[in-house]
Amino acid sequence: MNSSSAHADSNSPAQQNIVPQDERVRKESSLKRFLGRPEFASLAGAILVFIVFGFAAGDSGMFNLDGVINWMQVAAYLGLISIGACVLMIAGEFDLSIGSMIGFAGMMVAIPTVYFHWPFWLAVMFAFAGSMALGWLNGYLVVKTRLPSFIVTLAFMFILRGLTLALSIMFANRTIVSGVGDLAAQDWLGSWLFTGNLGSGLFHWMATQGWIATAANGQPLVGGIPKVIVWWLVLALGASFVLARTRFGNWIFAVGGDANAAKNVGVPVKRVKTSLFVFTAFCACLFAVLQVADVGSAAADRGLQKEFEAIIAAVIGGALLTGGYGSVIGACFGALIFGVVQIGITYTNLNSDWFRVFLGVMLLVAVLFNNYVRRRVTEAR
């Protein structure tokens, strides 16, 4: 209740029906509102990165079509898991087992396909079912034991990495299982969803028109948009929609903002959290399936440290470590920054060791900025 209404004379009915304008409301400019959005930091960061590399590597081919597809693909892979990590962080939990899950899911695809001669589609289904079951177990343990998800998923980070190594030795007697590529490309599900490019006809046509660069044999350098980029965009739009426009999205924010309050008004807190652990595992498995289909092999060390990169991308994207605030679009810009810097640095004269230095600094700046935004949003003024 504001001070003007407190003074309003409640005995006069005429005045009761008038909603007085609050004299204590300042008009906030739309620019200032935009600055308070969670995506702002990552968008600004992405623009900054583009400007820096535009100057440093503008004539090196980084911004040619093949260069763009190159770093977009890196961003897309990371983007997939950063979406999962971001949504889970908004709900107030972490998943440190994402990276190990990628390795494990990759093996769940590759070993049955190559050694048990399962059709590729069946192995993919199996991997998704297995990963999501493990994600559910993660979530179940977190909501049941009320232990911090940090600890529970840290345990799974080691358990799954160890299992990946042990089981691949047990079944295949090696830690790199190759020969999946052709099987995936010939499979109906693999060729439909996971291998190859989208719009290759269009790209060929553009090549014949001379609009895009071609190799010596007349084929376009870029044969289409890799499926992983399409998956990334679809998943980003889907997750943003759910967060912003559905009941479930409201529950995710509520659960992360204050789980107790959410429970008191009837939000099924445990169900929301558990389903998001499952979603994160789904994202990790999608990463693995796309990678296995693209590279043609699975390796026990795949996805190493990816959980941290995903969380960093989410944090750069404006997600708060304490939950209740964040943006999938922001996380995608975070992933884009990753891709541009990681690939862009090879186009410059800089040693690529600087990549990690840059990442760390970026993370620190993002966290400081996010804290500032949160204070602006939550503290009474």
Added chain:
Amino acid sequence: MDDTILALENVSKYFGSVIALQNVTLRLRKGEVHCLLGDNGAGKSTLIKTLAGVHKPSEGQYLVDGQPVSFNSPKEALDVGVATVYQDLALVPLLSVARNFFMGREPTKKVFGITVMDINYAAETARAKLAEMGIMVRDPHHAIGTMSGGEKQCLAIARAIHFGARVLILDEPTAALGVKQSFNVLKLIHKARERGISVIFITHNVHHAYPIGDSFTLLNRGKSMGTFTKDTVSKDEVLDMMAGGAEMQTLMNQLEGIQV
């Protein structure tokens, strides 16, 4: 007896060997503001939780509309229209006014066959319902973290009323508030009464309870010291009973010049 909407009859509650409540009787009439007064440790919290459906009474009966009830969860109490607004208010500071107002009970609509949350409806309804209770919302899409304590309290009460509360249990709604904000909350309680809602107002502040209350039940060390209607008891008498009159008198004599 027939206009009693909610009643506790000789209710006791034990936690192991601890007697939290003993033979407490409380009858809430339709459309009254019933103040529950007691100092710290008097059993107020246990009583609220019993009413809200968190605890079941160890002995005695809990009646709603004259029918004995036994709630297994706060949700069941809510379903018969007994809503409790706790001190933590069950609000999420990072969420907007509209999203908080409808948290857990989001309005939906269909867009191209997909069920989505109707955010505009939520915002308009939240604004309208709060305006009805005399609360002007600056912007229903603003995070409530920026609101004052009194505004949040009012929002939580308005939300409970909007979702069909017939009995409103308010746990120390004025405890953390300044003078003007407390006054706003009291005004809101008055508005709720005008709409026929019965209110149980828990407080230890007689100065807040006395002006708004129709009847007063006093708790002391787990026992009820009786229920008094406003015309049978004065503010000072209430205060005396609450603090254990004689004790307070000695204290006041020691602190000469200080008036409560």
